[in-house]
Amino acid sequence: MSRTRTERLVNLVICLLSTRRFLTAAQIAATVPGYEHDPEDPKDHEAFQRKFERDKAELRELGVPLETGTASVFDQEPGYRIAHREYALPDIILEPDEAAAVGIAARLWQHAGLAAAASSGLAKLRAAGVEVDPQATLGVEPVVTVDPAFGPLTTAARDRRAVTFSYRVPEVDDPMTRRLEPWGVVCWRGRWYVVGHDRDRDATRCFRLSRIVGNVRAAGRPGAFTPPENADLISHVVGWDSSVPHTGRATVTVRPGRAAGLRRWAVEALPGPDGDRLTVPYSDAERLASTLAGYGPDVRVDGPPEVREAVIQQLKEVVARHEGVPA
Amino acid sequence: MTPSVDRLGRLLNLVPYLLTRPGILISEVAAEFHVTEKQLNEDLELLWVCGLPGYGPGDLIDMAIDGDRVTISHDAGIDRPLRLTQDEALALVVALRMLAETPGTGTRDAIERALAKIEHAAGDLAGTPVEVRLPANAERLDRLRAAVESGHALAMTYYTAARDETTERIVDPMRVLMVGGRAYLEAWCRRAEATRLFRADRIDAFTELDEPSAPPREAVPHDVSAGVFRPTADLPLVTLRVGRHSRWITEYYPVEEIRRDGHEWIVTMRVTDLGWAQRLLLGMGRDVTVLGPPELLARIRDQATAALDQYSAPAR
Numbered sequence: 001m002s003r004t005r006t007e008r009l010v011n012l013v014i015c016l017l018s019t020r021r022f023l024t025a026a027q028i029a030a031t032v033p034g035y036e037h038d039p040e041d042p043k044d045h046e047a048f049q050r051k052f053e054r055d056k057a058e059l060r061e062l063g064v065p066l067e068t069g070t071a072s073v074f075d076q077e078p079g080y081r082i083a084h085r086e087y088a089l090p091d092i093i094l095e096p097d098e099a100a101a102v103g104i105a106a107r108l109w110q111h112a113g114l115a116a117a118a119s120s121g122l123a124k125l126r127a128a129g130v131e132v133d134p135q136a137t138l139g140v141e142p143v144v145t146v147d148p149a150f151g152p153l154t155t156a157a158r159d160r161r162a163v164t165f166s167y168r169v170p171e172v173d174d175p176m177t178r179r180l181e182p183w184g185v186v187c188w189r190g191r192w193y194v195v196g197h198d199r200d201r202d203a204t205r206c207f208r209l210s211r212i213v214g215n216v217r218a219a220g221r222p223g224a225f226t227p228p229e230n231a232d233l234i235s236h237v238v239g240w241d242s243s244v245p246h247t248g249r250a251t252v253t254v255r256p257g258r259a260a261g262l263r264r265w266a267v268e269a270l271p272g273p274d275g276d277r278l279t280v281p282y283s284d285a286e287r288l289a290s291t292l293a294g295y296g297p298d299v300r301v302d303g304p305p306e307v308r309e310a311v312i313q314q315l316k317e318v319v320a321r322h323e324g325v326p327a
Numbered sequence: 328m329t330p331s332v333d334r335l336g337r338l339l340n341l342v343p344y345l346l347t348r349p350g351i352l353i354s355e356v357a358a359e360f361h362v363t364e365k366q367l368n369e370d371l372e373l374l375w376v377c378g379l380p381g382y383g384p385g386d387l388i389d390m391a392i393d394g395d396r397v398t399i400s401h402d403a404g405i406d407r408p409l410r411l412t413q414d415e416a417l418a419l420v421v422a423l424r425m426l427a428e429t430p431g432t433g434t435r436d437a438i439e440r441a442l443a444k445i446e447h448a449a450g451d452l453a454g455t456p457v458e459v460r461l462p463a464n465a466e467r468l469d470r471l472r473a474a475v476e477s478g479h480a481l482a483m484t485y486y487t488a489a490r491d492e493t494t495e496r497i498v499d500p501m502r503v504l505m506v507g508g509r510a511y512l513e514a515w516c517r518r519a520e521a522t523r524l525f526r527a528d529r530i531d532a533f534t535e536l537d538e539p540s541a542p543p544r545e546a547v548p549h550d551v552s553a554g555v556f557r558p559t560a561d562l563p564l565v566t567l568r569v570g571r572h573s574r575w576i577t578e579y580y581p582v583e584e585i586r587r588d589g590h591e592w593i594v595t596m597r598v599t600d601l602g603w604a605q606r607l608l609l610g611m612g613r614d615v616t617v618l619g620p621p622e623l624l625a626r627i628r629d630q631a632t633a634a635l636d637q638y639s640a641p642a643r
Contacts, residue, residue, distance in 0.1 A: 003369075003373060006334055006335055006338065006373060007373055007376065007377060009335050010335070010338055010339070010373070010374065010377045011377055011378070011379070013339065013405065014377060014378055014379060014388075014403045014404055014405065015379060017404040017405070018379060018386075018403075018404050031379060058332060058335070061332055062332050062335060062336050062339075062409070063409055063410070063411075063412040064409065065410075084404070084407075086410075087407070087409060087410065088406075088407035088408070088409070088410060089407055089408045089409065089410045089411065089448060090410070090447070090448050090450065092444055092445075092447075092448045093444075094441060094444060095437070095440070097434065097437035098437050098438075098440050098441035098444065099441070100437070101423065101426060101434065101437050101438040101441040102419065102423065102441050102445065104426065105419060105422035105423045105425070105426050105438075105441075106418075106419060106422065108422045108425060108426065109418060109422060110552040113414075114414070114417075114418045114421075115418075117412070117414040117415045117417065117418035118415070118418035118419055118422060120336065120412075120415055121411050121412075121415030121416065121418060121419045122419070123337075123340055123360070123408075124340060124408040124409060124410075124411060124415070125408075125448075126340075126344060126359065127340040127341070127343045127344040127347075127408035128343065128347070128407065128408050129343075129347035129348075138426070138429075138432040138433070138434060139431060139432060139433055139472030139473075139475065139476055139503060140429055140430070140431045140432050140468060140472050140503045140504065140505060140510070141426075141429070141502070141503075141504050141505070142425050142426065142429045142461065142504070142505035142506075143504055143505065143506045143507075143551050143552065144421075144422060144425050145507075145552065145554075154417060154455065154456060154457055155413075157456035158413070158454070158455070158456055170574040170575050170577055170578045171571050171572070171574050171575070173587070182456075183456065184456030184457060184458060185456060185457045185458075186457070186458045186459070186460070187425070187457070187458070187459040187460065187461070187508075188460050188508070189460075189461070189507075189508035190461065190505075190506070190507035190508020190509060191507070191508065210578070211578075227456075233456075233458045234458050234460050238460075259491065260486060260491050260492050260493045261486065261488060261491050263493075264486055264493070264531065289610070290610030290611065290612070291610055292610075293609050293610045293612070293631075293634070294605075294606035294607060294608075294609045294610035295606065295609075295634075296605070296606075296609055296630030296631065296633060296634045297630060297633035297634045297636070297637060299634075300634075300637045300638070308638075311634075312635065312638050313612070314609075314610065314612040315609070315631045315634050315635045316635065317612040317613035318608075318609055318611075318612060318613075318627065318631040319628065319631045319632060319635065320613070321612075321613055321615075321616050322616060322617065322624065322627060322628050322631075
């Protein structure tokens, strides 16, 4: 942007902040340097209007709350002003430890767009007088990454606008189109999910953001739905992702010095004549069998039969599946 | 945001920034706004002539430049920064929620106070529909963080899943971080003579040594922005035929290629250790066939057969 344009825009902001009345384009042109033109000359006037439209768009892009209205009921022409109360960041006083936390938070984003938003937000806090120590650190810092669908989904949830997207679960070949009223986005165990009302299933559903293929498209008007009050979004995801308590106990014999991972998991280990006898907690016999089969001849299952049989079955299938594969 | 809007945004911030810091060094302001001093001087020159003309001197931005210092004496109405945009509020609020949920920071109280104030300043925009939960063993992380902050080297017992072994090693701690919901200790490992990310839940025990933590000059932190495990070309390449029920592995582990083959998929992936691949694949039963390398295929066959023999023969 040229210097004269930037200067004109700063002047436009000052002009519109200083007025209580709505000012028409003609009044603004008479006040703000850079808008001088001959309103009688159609070409010149049109050029002014184009310039003014561009400038308004630029201010709105920056987040300047430009109000439109008419100065009185007799005025036909629209006028403009900026309400200081809407424009200004409210007073904010941060204690040094609070300011340090904000400074650290602002640099957590790995995602370029959100990192830029965080640092421009921080710049405004500094402009409001907040002193941020750039060297401050916490003992532990999260590395915050998001999937591309994060931005569009949070916007849609905030605007209460339905979305459609393609969703691919690994077990299914083709992505399916889903229609969702998004209530919110949740980070659980480092993964991102969107929770909402699935219009096709007519039920509450969670979707993993990393499985969304392509763009998230907003569908319909904002304010199209009302999320349930005090919806505990996390609980939907946790319920979906929860693991069952490990109440089962399997007994296995492990060759000396082998299967270190299994030993960490065991609740009891007793040395025996042909190896160490471990007691391993489990919830699902098939899942435990996968782990145990992974250790091959280093581990032998002594019981219970459901685990023993599952391991034998798994190993037989591995052998069968690899018969005839040229090595 | 376009660069043109950037400068306008900077100028609108600059006036209130200077207003709250009379007599500040111009060089300090330039550093704060990430611009050169030359650029900052151009910004100040531009602002100096801004305001409403013809209404008297009080309606123009006025400032005093005294050597290398600057003071704003009239702000022409730009006395506050612009309020936060939706994206700015979202980025700050979500990052603070992440921080507040991170176990072991020891400053949760300050983070939550800051969060409340930012949410208040963001007004309507604070109703950010984003929730965060990072479950982890807070007590363990507290101890680990305290150990790192003590500045001592650590002797630790660590389980390496790739080789399925538990080893004793001495490390020079560098930092504790959370990536993808997991906590890691990043440290110089004297045994491996390299910087390593140790998963906190696999550190079975540790003790602080008397000697200081002294990572050598070549100890550089990992770039974890794309995840912790990033396969490199020197790692063994494994080719598998994968059925529907095991298709999840392509979401769980980084893979090089996925190709459809009838009702199944041909998947290639790099693994840190063939022993690890062997343990994973032996447990996948009927759903995965190893196509290569031949060494892995032979190991899978031999191990599965040997394991089965234990059940046909009398107990060993």
